[in-house]
Amino acid sequence: xxxxxxxxxxxxxxxxxxxxxxxxxxxxxxxxxxxxxxxxxxxxxxxxxxxxxxxxxxxxxxxxxxxxxxxxxxxxxxxxxxxxxxxxxxxxxxxxxxxxxxxxxxxxxxxxxxxxxxxxxxxxxxxxxxxxxxxxxxxxxxxxxxxxxxxxxxxxxxxxxxxxxxxxxxxxxxxxxxxxxxxxxxxxxxxxxxxxxxxxxxxxxx
Numbered sequence: 001x002x003x004x005x006x007x008x009x010x011x012x013x014x015x016x017x018x019x020x021x022x023x024x025x026x027x028x029x030x031x032x033x034x035x036x037x038x039x040x041x042x043x044x045x046x047x048x049x050x051x052x053x054x055x056x057x058x059x060x061x062x063x064x065x066x067x068x069x070x071x072x073x074x075x076x077x078x079x080x081x082x083x084x085x086x087x088x089x090x091x092x093x094x095x096x097x098x099x100x101x102x103x104x105x106x107x108x109x110x111x112x113x114x115x116x117x118x119x120x121x122x123x124x125x126x127x128x129x130x131x132x133x134x135x136x137x138x139x140x141x142x143x144x145x146x147x148x149x150x151x152x153x154x155x156x157x158x159x160x161x162x163x164x165x166x167x168x169x170x171x172x173x174x175x176x177x178x179x180x181x182x183x184x185x186x187x188x189x190x191x192x193x194x195x196x197x198x199x200x201x202x203x204x205x206x
Contacts, residue, residue, distance in 0.1 A: 001020050002017055002119070003013040003018050004125065005126070005127070005145065006124045010147035015037070016125060016195065018198055019202045021113075021205075022115075023115050025089055025112050026112070027112055027115065028112045030180070035110070036182050036183055039091070039181060039182055046093070046096060046097055047093055048093065051090060053076075053078040053085060054086060055090075059077060060076050061076070062075060063076070070196070106142060106204050109182065110185075111136050113186065114185070117185065122189060124191075124193075125193050125198060126192055127194070129192065131165055132161070134164035135158065136166075136168045140172075143186075148192070149189075151173075152191045153174045154193050155176060155177070155196070156176075156194055156195075159167070
């Protein structure tokens, strides 16, 4: 598989040969869906909590007598049928949302995403991407010159200047190869890899 190698102006200057196992894999929609769903589920903290009928601050006194009022019988105001009453099946704060993904499935799904990005012409490779000072203005100008509006940048060695410059850019995200995730790859319309990142992906995934 040949990947486009672009320069600082976003023009294709050459190509580089990459692994077919990584960038020429068949598109597997169901596997990618399972991968993204599991990644988002594993990011949930599970700290939500609701109160049952025994936990709400309501009196246990019977609201009115059982018979003779013409109204429906009621035992206490904490009933789940009442407004302000407890939940029937309350969510517990220690709920576990994690989903297990096998290592082979994760690698295959990740490679399928990268391959689809290549087919859709959403992935490009640069020799290196670094800036001389941690200035947001410098990085914004560089990305604009390369023709990128919303972009995900994955490097093999995260540079402090590059990372600090990207934090105030809402449409740019800089990640190391070890921090790359399937949700970010799908979310951004353009993905830029350094040559070192491609080689590191080949070592880890191929």
